[in-house]
Amino acid sequence: MDTPLEFPCPISPDDGPAVLLGHGGGGLLSQQLLERVILPALGTGGGVLLDAATLSSEAGQLAFSTDGHVVRPLEFPGGDIGALAVIGTVNDLAMLGATPLALSLGLILEEGLSLDTLGRLLRSAAAAAARCGVAIVTGDTKVVERGKADGLFMTTAGIGRIPPGLAIGPAAIRSGDAILVSGDLGRHGVAILAARQELGFSTPLVSDLAPLHGSVQALLDAGLELHALRDLTRGGLAAALHELCRGAGLGGLVHEPVVPIHPAVAAACELLGLDPLTMANEGRFVLVLPAPQAPTALELLRQENPSAAIIGRIEGQALLLETALGVRRPLEPGRGEMLPRIC
């Protein structure tokens, strides 16, 4: 080594011509796929992308949403794909403050799937719909050859009623607003990773899968001015806050020590080199509202989940995380891939 060597750089201008698994992870890759491929092809202009669309009708404002569900294993601690398909769409509607009215359920079944399993998953979907007070009113069934689906895939679409005068969304976010989470983060992601039994760890945790429209309704009933809501699914808190801040054209500051993380989630993430703030949830949401209303909102959220917390505020132009030592660093969304590190 006489001189600093020229480095043969591995050029990777982008991630190539094909879809990668990471494109479905809810992180930066997902965002790029939407912005570079899906939206231009559909001719849908930019604007803020939300979990559900708002439709105006003579009967008032309606929320409309759709969601595809692929999960392995089909049944996991704390839930299954049937409950997930129903609750996922109910939660997307709830993030506009909507009460669910009706759902559709599409099934793509793989040849060879046990009818016992199918029946069990459908009964679970029906039970989840009953719990959410919504009916499954239409559906579709297709079968594909063995090896072409992971047992089964489910898609749901849902329609919900938005109370008059409500306009929850990033555009309503104001500088100085408080940021709250409805409970501790990352349980679903860790429970699924453990249930796959590929990473050689087990956990006492179960998925946080739960409908959120009741919590949102309680906040609305209390007369709170909800500026924005986002359910924390793939990509976790980091992705959700990024999307909200991007939509608002503002930044935020999150205090890392007060973000609620169960010790078992923290330990699993530490071991695997994963970031709990990017881990998936299925029963948690982030709430942005005027700071003076935060204590009331927190009290209501804690009636559902004692680990709900005020974690930060909207400010500035960049989304930052303040560590336990008082140092601020960017709060980056994950790429969307769960790649445990080597050591």
Next chain:
Amino acid sequence: MSTCPSSSASAPVHHLLDALHNEISRSWTLMEVCGGQTHAILRHGLDQLIPRQLELIHGPGCPVCVTAAETIDRALQLASLPEVILCSYGDMLRVPGSGPDHLLQARAAGADVRLVTAPLDALALARAHPERQVVFFAVGFETTAPATALLAHQALSSGTQNLSLLVAHVRVPPAMEAILAAPHCRVQGFLAAGHVCTVMGRQEYEPIAARHRLPIVITGFEPIDLLEGMLRAVRQLERGEGRVEDAYPRAGAGEGNATARALIEQVFAISDQHWRGLGVLPGSGLRLRRPYDALDAEHRFPPVPRPDPDSGAKDCISGQVLQGLARPDACPRFGRGCSPERPLGAPMVSSEGACAAYWRYRTRA
């Protein structure tokens, strides 16, 4: 309910910071060798809390970043063979070879590429798929080498015919020697990775510290460990000392793990190794020795000629970053055409790479 367990209570951290600020009297430059330590320093913001006179430069201790491009090319070739299941650690799967392709893309194109978290998972795969050839792409420092050695030993002793190893293991001490021998080297002391010493002990560092008269402090990964390591290194420098010191005794680093070392010696011989960004470093790698070389994937599969590697972006300075000669944010391409989404150099690709750590944890203008 708590936050991440690594966020240590801040009182002892501030105590150590105060000591560092009080005791440092002039400028010193330390290198933390390990990528995991680089990430911990930036994630917790320690670099912003330590005295200005103390400069930390980031070493080549990310095994994924330093794995030679041609070895990754070979892994891509092997993965493209229909009979092969290629498996490796998660962050190895995203690093491109000499061209733009990486193993996750190979998987998207139909290759059977699997993520494992332990080498013995490869043996289980081989047993579950007797009709396939399982190749374990073995990377890492002395920390992961014993587990690879165990895999080789079990595969050979069980007569497993359909498992082979593509070995790219690297050794830390020769890299430290190479960094110290570089003409522009500014390193005055090392923070050595505690987990490497848990396997190898401290004895390999004694001759380096003695020959170069510089402190090598064995250091852990929590904020309190890293600051303790820095403080001890600075104290040695202030006193004109240069010796190996263990600031991570709870990991039992002093003696190392004799069983693990014996296993490494039984299975591997020391060899020259090409490090990405550093070139060939004498004695810095491990190769399978007899009779374990029967498991060497390089020999089991015929070589496939490949076109000349892409020469790459000329103004990416990742070679200098890997040698600790430049900080990631000194690169003209940092944030200007190079990001984890569009990496130009390996340190931006890997989750342990120094460039990726700067990107993730430092506020960008």
